Amino acid sequence: MKNDSSDEFYKRLKEELLRTSTWPSDYLYKFIVPTDDxxxxxxxxxxxxxxxxxxxxxxxxxxxxxxxxxxxxxxxDAVIKNYREVAKVEGVISL
Incomplete structure (x- = not known):
């Protein structure tokens, strides 16, 4: 699922994270998943x-x-790596 729009999104996210956080840092992911074990x-x-x-x-x-x-x-980069992995799970919405 690698396309230009997602690459652009992750590029902007990385720039934003570099600008607004000091690393290493705690990061909060939020996902909505169809209830399926x-x-x-x-x-x-x-x-x-x-x-x-x-x-x-x-x-x-x-x-x-x-x-x-x-x-x-x-x-x-670690934040983005996890987002890319989660994106492979069908039906997940990342907030």
Whole structure:
């Protein structure tokens, strides 16, 4: 799923992160995932062994689950690497 618009987005994100944060830094990811154990576990696996704190909350009807992932990362490239991995999980919305 590598295309010009996502590359441009990640380039702008990296510039913004370099400008607004000191590294290493804690970074908070927020994702909305269809409530599906396989998809939730796939995202959790991306953050395995990173020291990430993952909180999840189901929507009122249970159709979606929000995941908040806080993890200490070395630099903006690490942030973007995780976003690219999560983007491979079908149906995930990154906030």
């Amino acid at each position: 396989d998809k939730i576990k796939a995202i959790e696996r991306i953050f395995d062994n990173t020291g990430a704190v993952i909180e999840s909350r189901k929507s009122s009807k249970g159709k979606y689950t929000s995941l908040s992932v806080t993890v200490n990362l070395a630099d903006p």
